[in-house]
Amino acid sequence: MFLSISLGFPLVICGLMIKYSRSGDPDYFRAAKTLAGVLALNFALGAVTGTLVEFGLVQAWPGSIFVIATFGLAPLVLELIAFVGEIVFLLWFVISLGKVKASYSASIMGLYFAFAALSGALITAVNSWLNAPWGTGSIASAIYPFLPTYGPASADPQALVKLKVALLDSLLSGGAPSQLIQNSTVARSIGLTLNDPFVALSSPYAGASILHNVMAGVIVGVSIALAGFACRYFRSGSSYHSKVIRVVLPIFLVLILIQPTLFGDMMGKAVVSYDPTKFALIEGASSSYSNPLVSFLAYGDPNHAIVGFDALRNATRSLGNLTVGQLASTVVPGLSAGAASNVSLAQVDLADLASAQANMGFVNAAYYAMIVAGILDVFSAVALASFAFRVPLLSRLAGLVFRPLGQRRTYLLLGLLAGSTSILASALGWAVREVGRKPWTVYGLIYPQEVVSPVAMNPVVMATFVGVFVSMAVVGIYGMYVFSTRPLKFLELLKRGAGEGS
Amino acid sequence: MNGTELLGFSVLGTAVLVHIIIVNITIGTGWISAVARFLGWRRQDPALESMGRKTFKILIVHELFSGVWGTIITIVLVGFFPTLAATVTDILFYPLLISLSSIIVRIPSIALFWYTWGKVRPSIHSAIGFVMALSGFAIPFGFRFIFAEITYPYAIGMALQGARDAALTAVFSNPLYVPLILHTWAGALSIGGFVVASFFAIRGNVDVKSAWTGLWHGVLFLGAQGAMGPFYLLSLASLAPLLYSNVLGLASASFDVLPLFVLKISMVAVLAATSILVWRRVKRGSGSVPRFALLLGPLAMAVAVAGEFINDGGRYPYMLLLGTGGLPPADFMNVYTSLSPEVIYGVLAVLFLFVGMFVAVVYYALNRRFLSSSPAV
Numbered sequence: 001m002f003l004s005i006s007l008g009f010p011l012v013i014c015g016l017m018i019k020y021s022r023s024g025d026p027d028y029f030r031a032a033k034t035l036a037g038v039l040a041l042n043f044a045l046g047a048v049t050g051t052l053v054e055f056g057l058v059q060a061w062p063g064s065i066f067v068i069a070t071f072g073l074a075p076l077v078l079e080l081i082a083f084v085g086e087i088v089f090l091l092w093f094v095i096s097l098g099k100v101k102a103s104y105s106a107s108i109m110g111l112y113f114a115f116a117a118l119s120g121a122l123i124t125a126v127n128s129w130l131n132a133p134w135g136t137g138s139i140a141s142a143i144y145p146f147l148p149t150y151g152p153a154s155a156d157p158q159a160l161v162k163l164k165v166a167l168l169d170s171l172l173s174g175g176a177p178s179q180l181i182q183n184s185t186v187a188r189s190i191g192l193t194l195n196d197p198f199v200a201l202s203s204p205y206a207g208a209s210i211l212h213n214v215m216a217g218v219i220v221g222v223s224i225a226l227a228g229f230a231c232r233y234f235r236s237g238s239s240y241h242s243k244v245i246r247v248v249l250p251i252f253l254v255l256i257l258i259q260p261t262l263f264g265d266m267m268g269k270a271v272v273s274y275d276p277t278k279f280a281l282i283e284g285a286s287s288s289y290s291n292p293l294v295s296f297l298a299y300g301d302p303n304h305a306i307v308g309f310d311a312l313r314n315a316t317r318s319l320g321n322l323t324v325g326q327l328a329s330t331v332v333p334g335l336s337a338g339a340a341s342n343v344s345l346a347q348v349d350l351a352d353l354a355s356a357q358a359n360m361g362f363v364n365a366a367y368y369a370m371i372v373a374g375i376l377d378v379f380s381a382v383a384l385a386s387f388a389f390r391v392p393l394l395s396r397l398a399g400l401v402f403r404p405l406g407q408r409r410t411y412l413l414l415g416l417l418a419g420s421t422s423i424l425a426s427a428l429g430w431a432v433r434e435v436g437r438k439p440w441t442v443y444g445l446i447y448p449q450e451v452v453s454p455v456a457m458n459p460v461v462m463a464t465f466v467g468v469f470v471s472m473a474v475v476g477i478y479g480m481y482v483f484s485t486r487p488l489k490f491l492e493l494l495k496r497g498a499g500e501g502s
Numbered sequence: 503m504n505g506t507e508l509l510g511f512s513v514l515g516t517a518v519l520v521h522i523i524i525v526n527i528t529i530g531t532g533w534i535s536a537v538a539r540f541l542g543w544r545r546q547d548p549a550l551e552s553m554g555r556k557t558f559k560i561l562i563v564h565e566l567f568s569g570v571w572g573t574i575i576t577i578v579l580v581g582f583f584p585t586l587a588a589t590v591t592d593i594l595f596y597p598l599l600i601s602l603s604s605i606i607v608r609i610p611s612i613a614l615f616w617y618t619w620g621k622v623r624p625s626i627h628s629a630i631g632f633v634m635a636l637s638g639f640a641i642p643f644g645f646r647f648i649f650a651e652i653t654y655p656y657a658i659g660m661a662l663q664g665a666r667d668a669a670l671t672a673v674f675s676n677p678l679y680v681p682l683i684l685h686t687w688a689g690a691l692s693i694g695g696f697v698v699a700s701f702f703a704i705r706g707n708v709d710v711k712s713a714w715t716g717l718w719h720g721v722l723f724l725g726a727q728g729a730m731g732p733f734y735l736l737s738l739a740s741l742a743p744l745l746y747s748n749v750l751g752l753a754s755a756s757f758d759v760l761p762l763f764v765l766k767i768s769m770v771a772v773l774a775a776t777s778i779l780v781w782r783r784v785k786r787g788s789g790s791v792p793r794f795a796l797l798l799g800p801l802a803m804a805v806a807v808a809g810e811f812i813n814d815g816g817r818y819p820y821m822l823l824l825g826t827g828g829l830p831p832a833d834f835m836n837v838y839t840s841l842s843p844e845v846i847y848g849v850l851a852v853l854f855l856f857v858g859m860f861v862a863v864v865y866y867a868l869n870r871r872f873l874s875s876s877p878a879v
Binding site: 041043044045047050051052054055058059062065066068069070072073074076077078079080081083084085087088091092095096159178179181182183184187188190191192193194195197453454455461464465468469472473475476 | 563565566567569570572573574576577580581582584585587588589591592595596598599602603605606607609610611612613614670833834836837838839840841845846849852853856857859860863864866867
């Protein structure tokens, strides 16, 4: 949510500043100033959750350090620039707001948004690599015949196989696989793994994910602003709030129409192409079946059968009696797979498919709940826009339906519907993306058990940590609420703090 | 060290130095602000409370930027030295958890302290202030175990000998840690005090009483450093003899940083002398603030940079010290992939460009607009 506000509020602030620049109406400036304060507080809380994610990744899942040091290295190094840029331009905006021309302030906020979006894009690229390990070529498909080839072989197949065998061997012999990379001798024995450190950025899966996920974040942020002003309008009935809503609404409408028709479609096709188990989970396809509409959307061919888990299982037959040891020695002559030597690859595949299929109920339900939320989101945007502006035919229809409620109640109802369904659709989308990737952390290559920390967490320590985090999140959200509802008090306070009027 | 290793070592060191400068300011000013607010309430002294508010603004404009450089350190450590990062996240799991929890408390409590000023009872607000200030001290409390361990690998050594589970808690018994953390805390408090003194010497911000409060904090903890510094140095003599030799330029040194150590001590002397001169003019808040009081903050920060460089860069050519020798960065470096020097230099150039912009914005915020007219944060 914090990230979404970081992405959505800048567009709203830009819109308000441009409107202020053209009209000279101080209400737009006042609204922009209030949102800027919330954005600054939100950024602080986003830094907290970002730190938690960052540390959580390397501390709770230390095996992920290998990913960060290889495929994630270039995107994350570039992300540093984006992160620092965000801070500098946000600070610059806050400091100069009201002191420079409104158009300059809008430009500075635009630069902030550019860096925030770049940051989101680069982090999404790393997450996308976990979903579709681009640059590993045919390694995953050699283990799982139902998986596609993931781009060029930018990674050394021998190094990846040595790593995978070492992880499996450690896992099967009761060790702690994630500790392997602590050993510099093991690290050297794996050797140079990746020839093109930028390969994760050239993934078509990452491209679709970046557009889809960044847009989702922007939509959630804008919808929170919309819902907030709708609530305030319901309480106050002030023209100030309705004016602001009329600035936010067109932005929200354009975004919410682009997302499903363009970026959602691109994302769906990427999942079909690169995450076959996730697609089968989404469509509840225990067995292959026909659905012309879904098939047309997914494959561009209404006659194409939706590939189910039966077909995926059938694909594993091509492995015959091949063992992990045999596959390993084929890629790296002389390599011993240790405890995994005699494990049948087909058995591994079938067990992993069964593990994935166990999540079908959740993923299928979550995906279609997301679709329903998205439809309601589009409805709320179109209905509110039709009610607030003159749109041929639609405005008459909206008037018939909502006029009995009155303008304030209608704004409240549709604003809250937009905010809640945006958040719901985004959260469910992420749940489908992450749970649908299981049983792998890196799709088709690495299991969660191979990267998790071996440190046993004391329940008291864990409860304390969670308690601290939840308390701070609640306090922070309350702070943003109070700030956004009582901005003048806040400014008075700051003036007193600056020694003015105290 | 070859070129790549030196580059990784230098990039990590640079990020640590930038981070340390800003963090020392935020920890010190956070504490002074909380204390000033508390004393302002107890003594019913509005000037003291106002000083606390103004001091807190110094923290606010620096805090997020210090966090960014913390993130940069993490990425550089994980990306360039994955073997070391994997070891640290495992053996130092609990100290890192303390730092992480403290960060989670620190940032929202800053926002809370900022907002609730004047909105809640002074006793509650003071309590929030102390939570904010103490969480600032707790962050290095966890992270400094990493520095203690790479200088004297007490727990890591146990883990390497097979006692990994015991090492997880034994890390708290590292004998080098206590002098290091005391040296760190006293340094942060001293820098915070001198930065505050300098801030209230800027034209437009001049406030003799506030400058005096900053000055006595700075001087008090600079005096404490007179004990902490030698305590740490003597601990190095027995626990990390190579670093000790390098600091003092002894015959067994692998990298002579004595000239820098001499420079540091000289700067401390100049800082002490300047403090005395300012002290005489300020007269416990009843005199005037001389213009040269502006030097106090930058001088204190320069001392911190020199000290941190000596402690971190002074281990060259090793990353992890083992008595009179050590393990080179090559043992911890990323062998899986590499970024070209052009990319690294390009990223560094942009980062430093942003540092320059940040400094300009901070100057603008603190000296020109932020305090003289309606603040908008």
